[in-house]
Amino acid sequence: MNKNQIVMIHGTDYVQMTVDLLEAIHLDEIIGAHSRRVALKPNLLHPDKAENGAVTHPELVEGVLRYLGEHHFSNVCVMEGAWVGARTSQAVEVSGVADICRKYQVPFLDLQKDSSYVCDACGMQLKLCSEVAKTDFLINLPVLKGHCQTRITCAMKNAKGVIPNSEKRRFHTLGLHKPIAHLNTVLPPQLVLVDNICGDLNFEEGGNPVVMNRIFACLDPVLCDAYVCECIGYSVDEVPYIPMAARLGAGNADTSGAELVMLNQPSGTLPNMRASRRIQKLEAYTDARDACSACYGSLIFALERLESAGEARGKYEKIRIGQGWKKENDGSGSEPEATGLDKWDGSGIGVGNCTHGCRKHLPGCPPKARDIVEFLKENWQ
Ligand code: SF4
Structure with missing residues (x-):
């Protein structure tokens, strides 16, 4: 897989779809040495079930852990820090991700309890949770959603979960876009695995899930979010943190050269789900x-x-x-x-x-x- 590709799979068996997708892109070769520390970062912003459109499906976490186990990666953890006002410990239990971590005997790290360090992110001083510095490879598992302030939220904004609560508050006082763009210049190498199963129409906290039943992978978080803009009806310029991040060298915001690889075609009829x-x-x-x-x-x-x-x-x-x-x-x-x-x-x-x-x-x-x-x-x- 190269940085210009977006690899997509459709279906309803989310665990198997995740495994199939990771096999198709040869994630093991992308990660490299088996001794490398791999951290999964789902979006568990508040205590909720994935079907409401706000948090990552536990099936994606399970699919990744199964794949990593089958490929003999043993230095693996799942980490997240919920948003200000919610407790991560509660969010991980309600979402079902805690059960998956227990099943695969993988530690869950509550970043709200972590220490932090200051780093220079392209001229902006930012505080990051200490666990980030110990991570060799990040598997970013955002939900593709609309957002009332930034219009979209996906790969780049999900990174906000790896900063302490005090820094999350400061990001809001800075208008979100600039600090999000800078934050994405200092993250470890990553694979973005987007939960595009039923993300919310226009709010980060869910309530209006739009069923799309697909998962896609991308190595470039900026390209990923630029593509997400097109998927939900915006131009990239309407989401300022995307072109800002591209200017800072965090990735490519131009989707014209991107290659969309479909592992299968969409099929089936709409699920019987109660619409808001x-x-x-x-x-x-x-x-x-x-x-x-x-x-x-x-x-x-x-x-x-x-x-x-x-x-x-x-x-x-x-x-x-x-x-x-x-x-x-x-x-x-x-x-x-x-x-x-x-x-x-x-x-x-x-x-x-x-x-x-x-x-x-x-x-x-x-x-x-x-x-x-x-x-x-x-x-x-
Ligand atoms: S098969 Fe028809 S309904 Fe299904 S995605 Fe293609 S155009 Fe749409």
């Missing part, structure tokens, strides 16, 4: 028939961007999405057979390759939210 009222409101704009969750989630993120900007007002057309809109083509050159006459009136607007029979459709399998926003701005009536 906010998401139900956005769903009212859609006509989904057998939509894959990755596709539908992208549309929901895009609709949130348009709704909050007032650009969904007065739109009457339902947006078609899903495999149920696919026009089957047997390759004979004859007119493809319609799977439902009501679908093939040549009208309507669609998102994703499956809706190619619509009056207008946005190609992609699945398309990114950023592209959906632009497409709907131009074509949605």
